[in-house]
C-alpha cells in the first residue's frame with residue numbers, strides 16, 4: 001500500500017484542524033444562578049458542563065496532534081516515527097494522518113503509561 005499523497009493528507013489535516021478549532025472555540029454554556037431551579041437541575045447542569053469541558057479537552061489535545069502533524073508535513077518528516085525514526089505503516093497513516101508514532105512505539109508508550 002503506497003503512502004497517502006501529501007496533498008491529500010494536508011487537506012485532511014487542515015479540515016480536521018478547522019473542525020477542531022471550531023469545537024475548542026465554542027463557548028461553554030454558563031450555569032444558571034443557583035437560586036434558579038431544583039438541586040437536581042443544578043447537578044445535571046454541572047454534569048453537562050464537566051462533560052463539555054472533557055470534550056473540549058479532548059478536542060484540544062487532538063488539535064495539538066493535528067497541528068504537529070502539519071508541522072511535520074512542512075518539515076518533510078511526516079510519516080516517520082518520532083521515537084524510533086522508522087516509517088509509520090501506511091495503513092496507520094491512512095487511518096490516523098496525525099499519528100506521530102509507529103504502532104510499536106505507541107504500544108510501548110501506552111504500556112509505560114498504564
Ligand SMILES: [Zn+2]
Nearest residue numbers: 081084102105
Ligand atoms: Zn517507532
